Amino acid sequence: MELAVKEGFKVAKRPAPKLQVSPTALFDVAVGGFTESLAGKEADYFGGFKPLELKIVPAKTTQAGKYSLAGKLTYFYCSEQDKYCSRSVESLAIPVEVSKKWSLGSPCS
Numbered sequence: 001m002e003l004a005v006k007e008g009f010k011v012a013k014r015p016a017p018k019l020q021v022s023p024t025a026l027f028d029v030a031v032g033g034f035t036e037s038l039a040g041k042e043a044d045y046f047g048g049f050k051p052l053e054l055k056i057v058p059a060k061t062t063q064a065g066k067y068s069l070a071g072k073l074t075y076f077y078c079s080e081q082d083k084y085c086s087r088s089v090e091s092l093a094i095p096v097e098v099s100k101k102w103s104l105g106s107p108c109s
Contacts, residue, residue: 001094003034003049010045010078012085017075019052026062027069027096030055045078058098069094 001019005011021029032053040047056069071092078085 001052001054003052005046005048005077008080010040010042010080012076012078013044013046015076017073019071019073021054021069021071021094024069026059026067028057028059029069054094056094056096058096062098064098064100067096067098069096 011017017034019031021031032055034046034052035050036046037048037050071094073090073092074087076085076087
């Protein structure tokens, strides 16, 4: 999952951003941590993000087809121009497609 910071804003390292995926019996989901792609001008803020890694494994009973996993991304950001900081919670949908043949450890799209 690719993440980017809009021009004029910065994302705080503490508290760390968090992606929560709603639990489902159809998939086992593991979310990696947020890591910096390049150092920011200020040590307390991300300069950029490396892609966020998600491991999504369908349950043995999950049928082939297209699915959507609900999640929310929580982070703290600051506006450089307006000089304010705030918490943001963004809802998102993660599309997943399960093919007819898959084995444990094979990637899902």
